Amino acid sequence: MSSIFTKIVNGEIPCYKIAEDENYLAFLDVNPNAKGHTLCIPKQEINKIFDMEEEHYLGLMKFxxxxxxxxxxSVDCKRIGVAVVGLEVPHVHVHLIPLQDMDDMRFQRKVALSKEEFEAIVALVQSNL
Structure with missing residues (x-):
């Protein structure tokens, strides 16, 4: 069965797309830890990051x-945090989280954003790519 991320890649589920190339896709997390929380995924459905071929893994990190x-x-923050957890969805994904403090990385505090706020973030990040 396809993961939710494969369904996003295939256009079956909409997303707030930030960037895309032939192998990878970046989109805003719809249940974000912080404003601008982004997921970067390989388009190929792979369950575990260290099961990726080295070249594909390095490509995901570069992307x-x-x-x-x-x-x-694009987003007011002290830095961008990176996490690869992989338990929530059986499809490799890299979390990019704009950080103000360590609590932004704990996946316990969430922020609510409107459709307009998500779209504004997409436009701003895309303008800085």
């Missing part, structure tokens, strides 16, 4: 870095 640099220019 994530590019997105993180644009995100940092």
């Amino acid at each position: 994530s870095r590019k997105v993180a640099k644009a995100l940092e220019k």
